[in-house]
Amino acid sequence: MAKVGVLIAAAGSGSRMGKGINKQFLKLAGKEILYHTIIPFLKWQVATEIIVILKPAEIEYFKKNLLPLFPENTSLNLVAGGKSRKESVNNGLNSFSKQINYVIIHDGARPLVTVELIDKVYQAVQVYNAVSCGVKVKDTIKVVNESFAESTLERSQLRSIQTPQAFSLELIKNAHSRCQAKKALDDASLVEKCGGKVYIVEGDYNNFKITTPDDLKPAELVLKERV
Ligand SMILES: Nc1ccn([C@@H]2O[C@H](COP(=O)(O)OP(=O)(O)OP(=O)(O)O)[C@@H](O)[C@H]2O)c(=O)n1
Ligand SMILES: C[C@](O)(CO)[C@H](O)COP(=O)(O)O
Numbered sequence: 001m002a003k004v005g006v007l008i009a010a011a012g013s014g015s016r017m018g019k020g021i022n023k024q025f026l027k028l029a030g031k032e033i034l035y036h037t038i039i040p041f042l043k044w045q046v047a048t049e050i051i052v053i054l055k056p057a058e059i060e061y062f063k064k065n066l067l068p069l070f071p072e073n074t075s076l077n078l079v080a081g082g083k084s085r086k087e088s089v090n091n092g093l094n095s096f097s098k099q100i101n102y103v104i105i106h107d108g109a110r111p112l113v114t115v116e117l118i119d120k121v122y123q124a125v126q127v128y129n130a131v132s133c134g135v136k137v138k139d140t141i142k143v144v145n146e147s148f149a150e151s152t153l154e155r156s157q158l159r160s161i162q163t164p165q166a167f168s169l170e171l172i173k174n175a176h177s178r179c180q181a182k183k184a185l186d187d188a189s190l191v192e193k194c195g196g197k198v199y200i201v202e203g204d205y206n207n208f209k210i211t212t213p214d215d216l217k218p219a220e221l222v223l224k225e226r227v
Contacts, residue, residue, distance in 0.1 A: 004122060005049040005100040005169070006041045007092040010034050010108025011081020013055075016212050022058060023210055024108045025065075029223045033210055034062075035069055036111035036223060042074060044115050046122065047104070051095055053081040053088045086184050090176045096169060102126070103172060105187050106164040109210045112222050117204050118164055124201050125166035132188040133203035134159030161186060162203040171196065 014023030024034040034052075041050060054062055059078050067076070079095045081088030089105060096103065102125050106113060117133060124131040137158040143150045165188050167175075175190040184190050188198040206222050208215060 002101040002126060003048050003099050004046055004102045004104060005051065005096045006047040007089060007096075007103055007105045008034075008037060008041070008050070008052045008108050009081070009085055009088050009092070009105065010037075011053045011055045011058075011088040012085065012109065014109075017210070018213070022055065025058070025061070026210075026216070028111065028216065028220045029227075031069065032066055033111045033219075034108050035066055037106065037108050037113065038070070038076070040113050040115050040118060041104075041106070042070065044118050046119075049077060049096055049100060050075070051077045051079050051092045052108070053079050053092045056080040084183075086176070086181075086190070089187060093169070093173050093176060100169050102166060103169045104164045104166045105172075107209055110163055110207055111210065112204075112206050112208065112219060113164060114204065114207070117207060120201050121164045121166045124199055125168070128197070128199035129168045129171055130165075130188065130191045130196055130198045131167070132161055132165040132186070132198050132200055133163070133207075134161045134200045135203045135205050136160075159200055160203075161188065161200075162207050162209070165198075167191065 010024045017023040019026060025032050028036060041047060079092050082091055104121060121131050121133055137155055137160055141153045141158060172187060175194045179190045179193045191198050210219055
C-alpha cells in the first residue's frame with residue numbers, strides 16, 4: 001500500500017495582505033487560517049506524515065496557539081522554511097521519511113480546500129505521478145503592454161492553478177534539485193521545466209488563495225456556510 005505525506009507551506013510573509021503579520025495567523029470564523037487549512041488533511045485520514053513549513057520565528061507561536069486546537073492525537077512535524085516558496089517546500093521534501101511514496105503539497109494560505117479535492121488529487125497522482133488542480137478561467141484574458149491590449153489568449157486552454165498538487169516523492173525531489181529557478185511559482189512548474197507531464201484535475205472555485213484583504217470576507221462566508 002502506497003504511503004502518502006502532506007506538506008503545508010506556511011512560511012510566507014503575506015506582504016500583499018499588508019497586515020504586518022503572517023496572513024496565515026489571521027483569524028477566519030474565530031480560528032487561524034492555518035488551522036482551517038490543516039483540518040481537512042486530518043479529516044482525510046490517509047496521510048501518514050504531515051509536515052507544516054513555518055518561519056523559524058513562528059514555530060513557537062504555532063506550538064503555543066494552534067497546536068492545542070487540534071485533536072489530542074494529532075502529529076504534525078514542524079519544519080523551518082526558507083526565503084522563497086521553493087526553498088520552503090524543498091526543506092519539507094527533505095524531511096519526509098524514506099517510506100513515503102507520494103507527497104501532497106498545499107499552500108497554508110488556501111484554507112478552503114476540501115477532503116474531496118484532496119482525495120481527487122491523490123487518486124490521480126497514483127496514475128499520473130504529477131498532478132495539479134486548476135479551474136477553468138471565466139474571464140477573457142489579455143496580454144497588456146503599457147496599458148494597451150497586445151493579444152487575447154485562447155480561454156479554453158487556460159486554467160487558474162491551485163494547490164493541492166501531488167507528486168511521487170522521488171519525482172518532485174528530483175525536479176527541485178535539477179531546477180534552480182528561484183521564481184518558480186508552484187511545484188508543478190518545476191516538473192514541467194524538467195520535461196515532465198503534469199495532469200490537471202478540476203479544482204474548486206472556492207479553493208482560492210488568501211492573498212489580499214479582499215479575500216477575507218468571501219473566505220469567511222464559505223467557512224460559515226460549511227458549518
Ligand atoms: N518563503 C515562503 C514563501 C511562501 N510560502 C508559502 O507559499 C504559499 C503561497 O504563497 P503566497 O500566497 O505568495 O504567500 P506569501 O509569500 O505569504 O504572500 P506574499 O507574496 O503576498 O508576500 C503561502 O501559503 C506561503 O506561506 C512559504 O512557505 N515560504
Ligand atoms: C502555488 C500557487 O498557489 C498556485 O496558484 C501559487 O502560485 C503560489 O502563490 P503566488 O501568489 O503565485 O506566490
